[in-house]
Amino acid sequence: MITPERIMAWAIPGFFVLIGIELLVAKWRGREVYHSSDAINSLGLGMLSQIVGVFTKLFAIGIYGWFATHLAPWHLPANSAWVWISALLLYDLLYYWLHRLGHEVNVLWAAHVVHHQSERYNLTTALRQTGSGFLLGWLFYLPMALLGYPTEMFAVIALIDLLYQFWVHTEVIGRLGWFDRVFCSPSNHRAHHAVNDRYLDRNYGGILIVWDRLFGTFIEENDEDPPIYGTRSPLQSWNPLWANLEVYWPMLQDSWHARHWPDKLRVWIKPPGWRPADVAARFPKPAFDIAHARYNPPISRALRLYGLAQFALLLLMGTNFLDVAPKLPLPQAATYALYLIYGLCALGFLLEGRRIGIWLELLRTAGTALGVALSGRWFGMPHADARVVALVVVLAGLGAVAMLGIAGYEHRRTDAMRSVTG
Known part of the structure; x- marks a missing residue:
């Protein structure tokens, strides 16, 4: 049987290929749909969601499995095409209601808001996922368990529904005619992500947009009122932890x-x-201003390039974590997870131009170089190859040196700006 792990192994490289294609198409058309800090923040939140999922996956799947095993009056066959088709349709309908209530009930919005925080709309937005959705999301899929759909089938169907939604997060694909009337499409989903009055709380469908037509929540994208993205309480931060707690x-x-x-x-x-x-x-709060400037703290080119390089390394570490974490004792897996989350938070502060980010990043890179050099180990590799150890030490050491150089440059730049304004 096809497993979620195998599907993801095929999908992840495809994500980055499609992101690259979208970036090239946008450049060719003269459009700016990406901003490096925003993309790092979105991808980092996706990474954080996957890290949390390692420890919580069994929570939702385990509850579903218990209901399907002990309370379902029958068990549907996993080798039947009609069972798979009906499972996908039912899942998509239940997803519609989870998604809709995620916009209508505050505690559910608290989890879902993460996906809407970006003020840009591109394929990295699709990977911007919550770390707390597991708390209540499982409740909406219990009807499938009680109807006897196998747990393994549920896991695969859930992943298929999620993966479908990746490609609709783009501005480089326009209207698709009849397709827009039946399926969730880029045009339909752009409207969903908009904060304009016209579009607010519409188009909840995952794969099918017909649910919105049936339940009165459909709205068509209007060229005279182009979507403006984000939320009505702008996040104004690149901190992934705050994004989840906002x-x-x-x-x-x-x-x-x-x-x-x-x-x-x-x-x-x-x-x-x-x-x-x-x-x-x-405790009054300011009214929402749809014309507010998009969040974009000014940082130097050197700091931006450093952030991209270090995020790429954290992304590789995150991929390694997802591979080794299920085989590690819980304390080791948790320590590795905390290291990655710390790195994402330090990078977030750094890209906000905050001085604490420099110190947190220096502590991470220098500490990593020193710790790995002295122990000769890396997470999940108790007997790591000497070449792996050397590579980690060199990369972390270079990161620390680069961070010191950038810190000095930022300090001199700040002093120069003060002398000019003074």
């Missing part, structure tokens, strides 16, 4: 500050943006 934290604060107990609960189940009247009066 809605949870204000909900906790509003719930704490609410004077009435029913309001403390309503904060979690009301639509996004709802606040108790007394809380909104005491």
Whole structure:
């Protein structure tokens, strides 16, 4: 049977090939659809989601499996074409409702918001995924378990539905005629990601857009009102941890500050943006301005190139983590995961132009070089080849030296700007 792991092994290289093609097509057409820091942030959030998934995958799959095994009145055959087809259709319908309620219920939006935070729209946006969706998302798929669809089939179908949605996150593909009327397409999904009044909370379908037509949530993209992307509470950060906590934290604060107990609960189940009247009066928030400038902290070219290089290395480490983590004892896997998350956060601070990012990155690169040189080990490789150890030490050491050079350059540049303005 086809496994999710095998599907992903085929898909991941394809993602980056298609991202490269999209970038080239956009350049050829004279359009700027990518920004390096935004792309790093989106890909980093996808990486963080996969890291979390290593530890939580069995949570959702395990619950589904238990319901399918113990509560389903029958078990459908996994070798039947109609079972696969019906499973895909049912999954896509259930996904529609999870996705829709993810925009209509605050606690579900808190998980889903991560996917909408980017103020650009390209194929890296598709990989921008939540790290907390596992907490409640499994509830919506229990009908499949109770109808007897096998656990292995559910896992594959879920991945197929998710992978389909990758290609619709692009601005370089226009209208597709009849296809737009039946399926989720780039045009339909661009409208979904927009914050314009016209498009807000529409087009939830994963593979089929007919669900939106049936339930009254369809909207067609309008050339006279082009989509503006992001959320109505802009993230304004490249920090992947804050991206995942951005809605949870204000909900906790509003719930704490609410004077009435029913309001403390309503904060979690009301639509996004709802606040108790007394809380909104005491802690007002600025109104959303659709014309606000896209988040883009100014950083030097050297810092931008450094960020791209270090993210590429973190991405390779993340791929290695996904390969070795299932075979590692939990403490080692958790330590490796924390190392990667620390690296993503340090890089986020660095790309925001914050001084703490320099110190965190210096600590990571110098610490990695020293630690690996002294121990002769790398995560998941208790007896690592000497050439692997040397390569890690050299790359981390070069990163530390480069970071010191960039830190000196940034300091001199800041002093020069102060002397000019002073």
